[in-house]
Amino acid sequence: ALLFERFLNPERVSMPDFDIDFCQEKREETIKYVQQKYGADRVAQIITHGKLQARAVLRDVGRVLQMPYGQVDKLCKMVPNNPAAPVTLRQAIDGEPKLQEAQKSEPIVAHLLAISEKLEGLYRHASTHAAGMVIGDRPLNELVPMYRDPKSSFPVTQFNWKFVEAAGLVKFDFLGLKTLTVLKKAVDLIKKGRGETVNLEALAIGGDDPRVIGAYELLARADTVGVFQLESTGMRESLRRLKPDRFEDIIAMVALYRPGPMDNIPTYINRKHNEEPVDYLHPMLETILKETYGVIIYQEQVIQIAQVMGGYSLGQADLLRRAMGKKDKDEMARQQARFVEGAKERGVKKDDAVYIFQLVDKFAGYGFNKSHAAAYALVSYHTAYLKANFREEFLAASMTLDMANTDKLAMFASEARKSGIAVKPPCINASDVDFQVEPPKSKSEHGAIRYSLAALKNIGAGAVQSVVEARTEKGAFKSLADFAARVPAKTLNKRGIETMAAAGAFDSLEPNRALVHANADQILATANRLAQNAADGIVDLFAGSSKEPAKLALRGDKRWTPMEKLGEEFKAIGFYLTGHPLDSYDSILGKMGVTKFVDFEHRVAQGANAGRLAAIVVAARERRSAKGNKFAFAMFSDATGQFEAVIFSDTLAACGHLLEAGTPVVVSVEAERDGETMKLRVQGLQSLEDAAAQVQRGLRVLLDRRALQSQKISLDGLRAELKPATNPRSGGEVVLALELDDRERLIEFNLPGRFDVGPMIQGHLSTLPGVLDVIEL
Secondary structure (H helix, E strand, O other): OOOHHHOOOOOOOOOOOEEEEEEHHHHHHHHHHHHHHHOHHHEEEEEEEEEOOHHHHHHHHHHHOOOOHHHHHHHHOOOOOOOOOOOOHHHHHHHOHHHHHHHHHOHHHHHHHHHHHHHOOOEEEEEEEEEEEEEOOOOHHHOOOEEEOOOOOOEEEOOOHHHHHHOOOEEEEEEEEHHHHHHHHHHHHHHHHHOOOOOHHHOOOOOOOHHHHHHHHHHHOOOOOOOOOOOOHHHHHHHHHHOOOOHHHHHHHHHHOOOOHHHHHHHHHHHHOOOOOOOOOOHHHHHHHHHHOOOOOEHHHHHHHHHHHHOOOHHHHHHHHHHHHHOOHHHHHHHHHHHHHHHHHOOOOHHHHHHHHHHHHHHHOOOEOHHHHHHHHHHHHHHHHHHHHOHHHHHHHHHHHOOOOHHHHHHHHHHHHHOOOOEEOOOOOOOOOOOEEEOOOOOOOOOEEEOOHHHOOOOOHHHHHHHHHHHHHHOOOOOHHHHHHHOOHHHOOHHHHHHHHHHOOOOOOOOOHHHHHHOHHHHHHHHHHHHHHHHHOOOOHHHOOOOOOOOOOOOOOOOOOHHHHHHHHHHHHOOOOOOOHHHHHHHHHHHHOOEOHHHHHHHHHOOOOEEEEEEEEEEEEEEEOOOOOEEEEEEEEEOOEEEEEEEOHHHHHHHHHHOOOOOEEEEEEEEEEEOOEEEEEEEEEEEHHHHHHOOOOEEEEEEOHHHHHOOOOOHHHHHHHOOEOOOOOOOEEEEEEEEOOOOOOEEEEEOOOOEOOOHHHHHHHHOOOOEEEEEEO
């Protein structure tokens, strides 16, 4: 049960906090409503004061003393930056010899530090609380002094949150919760694509509805990526063991999965599955603890135990609960005597009452507010329900709300692929500002998610909106020239066009991404010229007699190889979307005995601690240890995910040249678990091309007979593109194949020598004019 007395009761001295979560897009609307409802002079934000902390005071005083910026910046960087536990200037000086040396050797630095220590901790500026609001029953200037923020028309209290409470005002936190916006967008997508209205407020949380059962089955198999509060690695492992089948299980997991209560998760799971006996401590408490199998989880249970066994009123029991949290020994001794006396009056033995009180005291320290857990569990259930039954819409909505976070986008795209849902690349004629769902071709198939143009780098939502409006007004773009003519030139820039080209947004108009990318400036110039002509009332003489704009004369540019294409796509999107550079190595990787990262993760969970992985280098950052030794953190990617590993000095010295972004490598790693995290250490790196050369036999290059006849390609030119193998024992043969006139027979001949026949050269050959296909032997 949820107890109102946990929130408000006659015995409570202080007023409660109101923490209310809203859909992100509705938060401002809610604040305006509150102003209109209660009066603009009765609603205000709460002031906060920014203090001069160690680094900030050094910068401000240094500026007043007219010290060189570089000198002050160097001193500031000697002060540790830890927002969670800020270091004082005195602590920084005492702990940093370089700062002490500068103080002794330079009088201006000593002067700077002396003044800064005196000013440290003073208020520097006023700001507003991120979510805090107060609502009064009369104009607020009659109750508290007010402040006017020069950057806002919204009134602000001069008292901070502690003092507004002391003045008798109630504080409200109006919070924007992203997940509520995800739910709204998913429901809108379902309505748009399926014509079905999903009323989340009316959803059943139990019963035999197949969709409800599907939601609990999803939770039981821990398929909870994107599910509110339930997606961490440790939580998923707990869900697999728990196999929740009722709403109360979700509430319990939300409450238990925190430091302290976490220790009770195994007990809760074992008791649920009858693997250990349930202990209610006393028959009188069975009705209170039955829901949680005898485990005290919620603050409400503490209050009810005090009421039922100790004879407290609910208000008095809440005060007891608060006292238990503060751990005041004298107060707890008085409360224990009262509890035991009340329990004895109800027929409970003294020793049992003392034991139960001490046990409740232990749990009360980290008991969770059930009403809070239940509210969050409901949001968890709603997200699980949508993911189980409307996965395409749920993932598309989740990607829209995380479009600025490429790591999250990559995770959701991977989740979609695992579910058989295609994530289609951005398209100038199909994409929108948000991620969209495209309907399936048949009932037995999944729909697809269309990637958002606004999620690309270097492109703003405003520019995408103008593209969508132009497309909505006059239909799909028919050509690059049509695009240049119709999209407002002021919303375009060269980098944005290049990014869209690299991501494949123009593939429906021109499949050669390299060609569009190379002509971005011409597309932009055409758009600007046509816009200026329209403004001046000039007719374009080059447009011809039809309504179609004149075709753009694009400068020829060589096609990108498959690896180059994916590399450019990665720069535009932030991860590999339409494929992965290692796809070219698929047939070879099987022969090399390397492991996919997702499989390696599973093996480490089973106890393995080493393995060989094939990957693409994403980025590397070199550092120096306290002893001066170089080491590096490198980010790698394979088709199943990204992973980071540390590379120490010896390995870095031997293999550092392979850490260029985009380089395919074979990584030998050691792994160890640190709680939910897997830490990797690189033991060796090898070029994947070199490793592939040891196992690949050769290539067959299928040539276009007509291209040879017209001399678009020559055998000498083709051979010039091939690199001889560096080692006679490595490399492979190259076979040229040519179709005869009847198209049913091939003539083949081997080029003398052995060549580099890795996937990179294979991709390069496939882009040459006159080459129809390149096949691994």
